[in-house]
Amino acid sequence: MGAIPSGILCAALLTTGVLTAPASARPTPHLQDRTPSGSLVEVTDEAIKSTAVGVDFTGEWAPRFHEDQPERVPGPELGDYLGIPISAAARLRATTWEASIQTLWEWQCRPHSADYIWRGPSPVRISKEVDPVSRLVTAWHAEWLRSIDRQVYMDGRPHPSESAPHTWAGFSTGTWEGDMLTIRTTHLKEGYVRRNGLPRSDKATLTEHWMRHGDVLTVATIVYDPVYLTEPFIRTTDYELDLHQQVPPYPCQVVEEVDRPRGVVPSRLPGTNPYLHEFAVGYGLPFEATEGGASTMYPDYIDTLRTLMGGSLRILKAPDPSRRR
Amino acid sequence: MATLKGSPYNDVQRGRGGQAGPPAAAQAAAAIDLTGYWVSVVTEDWRYRMVIPAKGDHPSVPLNAGGVRVAATWDPDKDTAAGEQCKAYGAAGVMRMPGRLHIAWNDANTLRIDTEAGMQTRLLHFGGSLSGEPTWQGYSAAEWEPAGGRGGRGARGPYSQSGGRGPALGGGDLKVVTTRMRPGYLQPNGVPYSQDTVLTEYFNRSIEPNGDSWLILTSIVQDPQNLNGRFFRSTHFKKLPDGAAWKPTPCRTS
Secondary structure, eight states, rough: OOOOOOHHHHHHHHTTTTTTGGGOOOOOOGGGGGOOOOOHHHHHHHOOOOOOOSSSOOOOEEEOOOOOHHHHHOOOTOOOOOOOOBHHHHHHTTTTTTTGGGGHHHHHHHHOTTTTTGGOOEEEEEEEEEEEETOOEEEEEEETTTOOOEEEOOOOOOOOOOOOOBSSOOEEEEEEEEEEEEEEEEEEEEEEEETTEEEEOOTOOEEEEEEEEETEEEEEEEEEEEEEBBSEEEEEEEEEEETTOOOOOOOOOOOOOOOOOTOOBBOOTOOOTTTTTTTHHTOOHHHHTTTGGGGSSSSHHHHHHHHHHHTBBBBBBBOGGGGGO | OOTTTTTHHHHHHHHHOOOOOOOOOTTTTSSOOEEEEEEOOOSSSSHHSSSSSOOOOOTTTTOHHHHHHHHTOOHHHHHHHHTOGGGGGGGHHTTTSSSEEEEEEEEEEEEEEEEEEEEEEHHHHHHSOSSSSSSOOOOEEEEOOOOSTTGGGGOOOOOSSSTTHHHTTTEEEEEEEOOBBEEEEETTTTEOOOTTOOEEEEEEEOOOOOOOOSEEEEEEEETTTSSSOOOOOEEEEEESSSSSSSOOOOOOOO
């Protein structure tokens, strides 16, 4: 094949954005590795392959509750801290929690935070923001039923200073590790790791890994919280591409749900909650296990369980169906 | 000896329009490094994994009417008496069992996973052909999925073995499809899967700035006999420095 006129090559490169992308935003170029050897179509194909990074997450994704359905759909029960590496401070604070706090005006429309929302009962829409000139993806957007738009910046911008405001979504930047999108999030407002009062502090950071396998999206979230966790807390969640889904609007309105004196915040003083044992009793589990902590998430805890349960791990009594709302 | 004939992996090795040479062994061309010791971190489905839940307690599993009926007949003592105490340790269930994994190359084209729980061995074959009677672990056909897709960037070569973040940054994942399994349990309380089950798994690996490394396993179970639609679970394992804590335990029903 003959050489390609430089003008045509340049046009091809402009078309694919190789020459127009700002250096700071441009992914690692590989074009210089390639020697154009064919037609313009071939060159364009090569350029597209050279600039393409990662995979496309765009679409409507439906959650699949095939793990932790009781926690994620009806909702977790009071005193269920199984398998979460909580600190003593988290446990103490959680035991003072009352579900009716959700009826407060300030809580009714509060969205789940970026770290928790993957486990919530919400579909998610993922879209990409593309620079009109370079055609590079500069940000991903994720929007759940009960959330505002969350951005994940891909343009290499730095995280803001520590004193910048914290939000429910936090500040997120993404990088590709092969076809896995890795996201670091800072500046989170205080939230929860389970919606039964287990707190997550505003000092926490979040790492996510988004992985797409055909029409299946798996997201790993790893929460690091120096206040309420003693070890990183990882969860992995699956979504399925749903071509018929449209995340509907969620115009949350605050209403008076409970008639109570102004200023009252539902809570219990430490050591006074009489209901903390109900979960353990209802499911035939040792109370000590339900208190959670890092040891309960490792296989070696089975030896402790076996001792606590009299030698057998079998739960003999099925849970009362009324426990599932 | 298994061969790579017919493996889609060969196309990756040749590249787009390249010379067809002898296929590279799967080990030499690994997209990511999964070898080593890993421990499951049970932060999900705790009540269905760390203990043996009661009969009929399976709210997360999309069982069809037939599956519910089979689950209701579960009798662990009968399983034990029949020598079937490993039914929850078949390929579609064993990766959810709390325990450590040891992953190593059995040969250049076979990745081996030994499980602490139930002392099971899974062989992931790159190439080769399906044969033999159904077993707990069935027959697993494996292929690398390089980053960028076949013929894409990942086809340029295997992950960096120079240390640092290389094994993860190499990109892709491992896809494994398992069939020919003996009927077993998706959950230790008798939630069934049949001999017709197809188990598809994707193995990914991350390396974190704090030095942690995670194996993230997405599994998809298809079993028209017992399930409504596909059954998705993702399971995570943390990398261990060595096998010092390795403590194999036999299959248990109590």
